[in-house]
Amino acid sequence: MKILVCVSVVPDTTTKITFTDNDTVFNRSGVQFIMNPYDELSLTRALELTETTGGSVTVITVGEADTDPIIRKALAMGATDAIRVDASPKDGMYVAAQIAEQAKEYDLVFTGRESIDYNGGQVQGLVAEMLQWPLINVATQIDLENNEVVASRDIDGGREVVKSSLPCVISAQKDLCEPRIPNMRGIMMARSKPLNVVAATDKYDYTKVSKYELPPAKSGVKMIDAENAEQLIDILHNEEKLF
Amino acid sequence: MAVIIYAESDNNTYKKSSLEAITYGKDLANKLGTSTIAISMGTVGPQNLGTYGADVHIHCTDNSLSSFNPQTFANTISTLANNNSGDVFVISQTYNGKSIAPLLAVKQDAALVTGIVDMAETEGAFTVKKTAFSSKAIAHVELTANKKVLSIIPNSYKIEENGTEVSTTEQQVGSASANTTIVSTHKETGKIPLTEAELVVSAGRGLKGAENWHMVEDLANALGAATACSKPVSDMEWRPHSEHVGQTGITIKPNLYIAAGISGAIQHLAGVGSSKVICVINTDPEAPFFKAADYGIVGDAFEVLPRLLKRVKEVKGI
Numbered sequence: 001m002k003i004l005v006c007v008s009v010v011p012d013t014t015t016k017i018t019f020t021d022n023d024t025v026f027n028r029s030g031v032q033f034i035m036n037p038y039d040e041l042s043l044t045r046a047l048e049l050t051e052t053t054g055g056s057v058t059v060i061t062v063g064e065a066d067t068d069p070i071i072r073k074a075l076a077m078g079a080t081d082a083i084r085v086d087a088s089p090k091d092g093m094y095v096a097a098q099i100a101e102q103a104k105e106y107d108l109v110f111t112g113r114e115s116i117d118y119n120g121g122q123v124q125g126l127v128a129e130m131l132q133w134p135l136i137n138v139a140t141q142i143d144l145e146n147n148e149v150v151a152s153r154d155i156d157g158g159r160e161v162v163k164s165s166l167p168c169v170i171s172a173q174k175d176l177c178e179p180r181i182p183n184m185r186g187i188m189m190a191r192s193k194p195l196n197v198v199a200a201t202d203k204y205d206y207t208k209v210s211k212y213e214l215p216p217a218k219s220g221v222k223m224i225d226a227e228n229a230e231q232l233i234d235i236l237h238n239e240e241k242l243f
Numbered sequence: 244m245a246v247i248i249y250a251e252s253d254n255n256t257y258k259k260s261s262l263e264a265i266t267y268g269k270d271l272a273n274k275l276g277t278s279t280i281a282i283s284m285g286t287v288g289p290q291n292l293g294t295y296g297a298d299v300h301i302h303c304t305d306n307s308l309s310s311f312n313p314q315t316f317a318n319t320i321s322t323l324a325n326n327n328s329g330d331v332f333v334i335s336q337t338y339n340g341k342s343i344a345p346l347l348a349v350k351q352d353a354a355l356v357t358g359i360v361d362m363a364e365t366e367g368a369f370t371v372k373k374t375a376f377s378s379k380a381i382a383h384v385e386l387t388a389n390k391k392v393l394s395i396i397p398n399s400y401k402i403e404e405n406g407t408e409v410s411t412t413e414q415q416v417g418s419a420s421a422n423t424t425i426v427s428t429h430k431e432t433g434k435i436p437l438t439e440a441e442l443v444v445s446a447g448r449g450l451k452g453a454e455n456w457h458m459v460e461d462l463a464n465a466l467g468a469a470t471a472c473s474k475p476v477s478d479m480e481w482r483p484h485s486e487h488v489g490q491t492g493i494t495i496k497p498n499l500y501i502a503a504g505i506s507g508a509i510q511h512l513a514g515v516g517s518s519k520v521i522c523v524i525n526t527d528p529e530a531p532f533f534k535a536a537d538y539g540i541v542g543d544a545f546e547v548l549p550r551l552l553k554r555v556k557e558v559k560g561i
Binding site: 011013014015016017019026037038092093096116117118119120121122123124125126128129130134135136137138140150154155156157158159160161162163164165168174175205206207208209210211212213214215218221222223224225226229230232233234235236237240242243 | 253258311313314317337338339341342343344345346348349350353354355356357358368370374375376377378379380381382383384385386387388422423424425426427428429430431434436438439441442466467484485487490491492494498499509510513516517520521522523533534535536537538539540541542543546547550551553554555558559
């Protein structure tokens with residue numbers, strides 16, 4: 001079993017988002033970067049699966065050299081080796097094309113449900129279609145049975161259990177597992193594990209961000225005395241006409 | 244040239260977000276000087292899609308479409324687009340929509356933007372606004388390819404019902420069979436799905452335990468709202484993870500978000516900050532959530548929620 005886990009490097013969840021260059025570039029200064037939380041889950045589950053069935057876990061990132069510390073963390077968590085496609089990730093289509101190029105020899109490709117920076121949720125579907133593999137999106141449980149994947153996935157208002165042959169692409173949702181924390185031995189071993197840097201293929205240039213803006217600020221809170229809490233309902237009903 | 248819209252249905256009725264997508268598609272088609280084709284599969288709803296802005300409605304009757312599979316559904320939409328010169332696709336970003344849109348983009352060699360929250364700008368460069376950094380920012384994205392797949396966040400666009408009724412054309416598209424098998428499906432019945440809810444009542448650790456959630460549920464039921472919770476609450480398993488809203492949970496955009504006993508950490512705001520009206524109830528007057536709120540009550544949820552419930556019942560006469 002060979003699993004390829006796609007890892008995205010994103011700003012920490014507590015980051016205050018600001019922009020530079022006339023609101024065209026995300027301001028990275030002073031920002032702490034982390035492994036995308038959903039990718040942490042898919043990596044952990046991939047490690048758990050290969051520890052039971054045997055096999056290897058390769059992590060792949062599309063990014064420049066500044067993503068190496070996060071790749072080393074993935075190796076410290078237990079991944080066998082890593083691939084870094086040496087390019088700045090332009091958009092979902094571009095990233096997916098890079099991953100599809102590397103993924104052909106694997107049995108499974110794991111991603112997170114979405115990255116918490118651009119929130120596209122695109123890469124899993126794009127990679128699946130580029131490779132013509134089945135897609136299981138937003139999975140909360142992943143198991144292997146007789147060379148098939150059985151997964152539980154979120155749907156609107158519930159869940160469904162889906163079965164697929166291999167190879168296939170699966171994206172991870174919260175609840176899949178508890179993310180693994182690297183231990184000292186893992187951190188030491190990660191230093192000597194292979195991190196292969198490969199060149200990007202120049203495919204897809206279909207979108208570009210022309211500008212960022214912050215969501216409109218609220219005009220200020222109207223406080224209502226707890227003793228007159230009912231007033232809130234009257235306002236929501238009569239003035240805001242929400243129900 | 245045509246704008247293709249996927250009309251998703253569930254339980255023999257069209258999803259509200261699909262009707263939003265149809266109106267969105269119609270307004271976009273008007274800007275582009277073209278017409279709209281709505282495509283439905285599986286079951287149809289009772290509504291006439293023309294009312295919402297469909298100029299043509301094609302219903303696919305293939306047996307392979309009776310249950311959801313991303314590839315067969317995307318194949319069907321793609322085939323029909325090729326037969327009808329469709330080049331712009333409008334998909335509502337439901338769970339199914341999230342799986343269909345990327346597949347369609349590859350099949351059509353189209354630019355793909357997900358998380359769209361507003362009508363496209365078509366004068367000059369074709370540009371859309373999408374949510375970014377988990378709702379902490381909005382990105383303006385230019386689509387430079389000829390074909391475009393647009394995935395619209397539910398509750399971002401207002402439904403218009405002033406169109407002319409159209410007749411439905413039934414068609415077999417001949418999609419291949421599904422490449423995944425659905426083993427079982429479990430749906431919460433009688434509950435409003437959080438992602439589609441217009442009104443949401445949510446609570447956090449301030450409620451002190453799962454046993455107190457009846458206060459949240461009672462208020463939600465009286466309002467016709469969905470229930471949600473903060474991350475600690477789902478981590479402690481007071482509530483299922485499917486109710487967790489926030490940066491690592493579900494992102495929602497309801498018309499009303501009532502939060503009781505939630506302090507409003509930046510990660511929570513990321514998931515709910517684009518709600519149209521936010522009401523915060525907290526004992527701590529310094530809770531950061533008040534800064535992001537429209538209405539605030541400094542008080543104990545155990546006293547305030549029952550008072551709100553009583554008033555809602557009076558107002559609605561229930």
